[in-house]
Amino acid sequence: MYIILIGGGTGSGKTTVTNKIIERLGNDNCVILPMDNYYKDMGHVPLEERKKYNYDHPDMIEHTLMVRHVKALLSGKNVELPEYDFAQYTRSGSTITISPRPILLIEGIFALYYEELRAIADLKIFVDAEGDERFIRRLQRDLFERGRSIESVIDQYLNTVKPMHDAYVEPSKRHADIIIPRGGYNEKAINVVAEFVQSML
Numbered sequence: 001m002y003i004i005l006i007g008g009g010t011g012s013g014k015t016t017v018t019n020k021i022i023e024r025l026g027n028d029n030c031v032i033l034p035m036d037n038y039y040k041d042m043g044h045v046p047l048e049e050r051k052k053y054n055y056d057h058p059d060m061i062e063h064t065l066m067v068r069h070v071k072a073l074l075s076g077k078n079v080e081l082p083e084y085d086f087a088q089y090t091r092s093g094s095t096i097t098i099s100p101r102p103i104l105l106i107e108g109i110f111a112l113y114y115e116e117l118r119a120i121a122d123l124k125i126f127v128d129a130e131g132d133e134r135f136i137r138r139l140q141r142d143l144f145e146r147g148r149s150i151e152s153v154i155d156q157y158l159n160t161v162k163p164m165h166d167a168y169v170e171p172s173k174r175h176a177d178i179i180i181p182r183g184g185y186n187e188k189a190i191n192v193v194a195e196f197v198q199s200m201l
Contacts, residue, residue, distance in 0.1 A: 001074050002200060003104045003120060007111035007172055008127030009165050010056075011137030013183020017127050017190060018107045024194035029201075031073075031101040035108020037082050038066045042090040050089035056109075056156075056164035063114045066106070070120060073100045086146040102201060109165075112172035122200070125193065126176035129183040 004021070008014045015034075022030045040062050042050045053060065069079040080095035106117065112124055135157060142148040173179060180189045 001100060001102060001104055002122050002197060003070065003074075003106065004123045004125065004197065005111040005117060005121045006105060006107040006125045006127060007109065007113070007169070007176070008183070009129065009134050009169050010109055010161055011134035011141065012127045012129040013137075013180075013185070014107050014109075014111075014127045016184025017125070017180060017186075018105050020184060020187075020190045021105065021194055021197070024191070025103060025197060029101055030103045030105060031098055032105045032107060033066065033069065033081065033098065035061060035066065035106065035111055036086075037084050038062045038108075039084050039091070041082070043093075045090075047088065051152075053089070054160045054164070055089075056160040058110045058113050058168055061108070061110055061114075063110070063117065067114075067116045067120075069098070070104065070106070070117070073098070073104060074120070076100055086142075087148075103197065109169050110172070112175045113168055118175055123193075123197065124175055124177045126173045126179045127183050128173070128179055128181045133183075 006014050006018050018032060038061050039055065040060055042053065069081070072079050077100070079098050081098050083092040083094045083096060085092040112118065112126060118124060138157065138161070139150070139153050142153045143150065178193060180186050
């Protein structure tokens with residue numbers, strides 16, 4: 001199994017890059033573990049309290065569970081991917097069965113942050129984009145896909161998203177083997193990555 005980490009700031013185009021890589025390498029060859037599914041289960045905390053947590057800090061990701069899942073997939077076992085409910089700020093209680101495939105893509109803002117993940121990865125990619133572009137994409141996603149209000153998105157961006165990006169996400173760029181500027185719009189870079197992975201397989 002060939003493991004690819006795809007990191008970068010919120011709204012940078014990580015998911016677009018991931019999907020375009022899969023398009024080129026084929027669905028049958030690829031499986032994704034989205035890091036967003038590994039936010040810690042906060043069901044034991046009242047909803048209004050949950051909303052106050054800093055979800056842009058790396059401690060909010062249960063990365064030890066993700067590492068266990070990656071190692072299980074490497075050994076040929078299925079894993080149960082948690083489903084996360086962003087409107088309720090906690091896991092839904094449901095899971096999705098993930099089976100091993102030749103290429104495993106791990107995508108999320110902290111994909112390059114955790115040393116345990118970097119140690120078992122074959123290729124580390126950082127998707128880069130301008131800050132204002134990332135904010136606009138984040139705003140659109142949280143409004144239309146996650147049921148958030150404009151005020152809550154702006155408040156969260158200013159108070160946690162940007163400071164945490166500067167403190168933890170941007171510095172993780174130094175661990176990247178490849179940096180893709182302009183995110184999902186950089187077709188040439190995506191083609192180069194896909195061709196490289198194909199050659200490794």
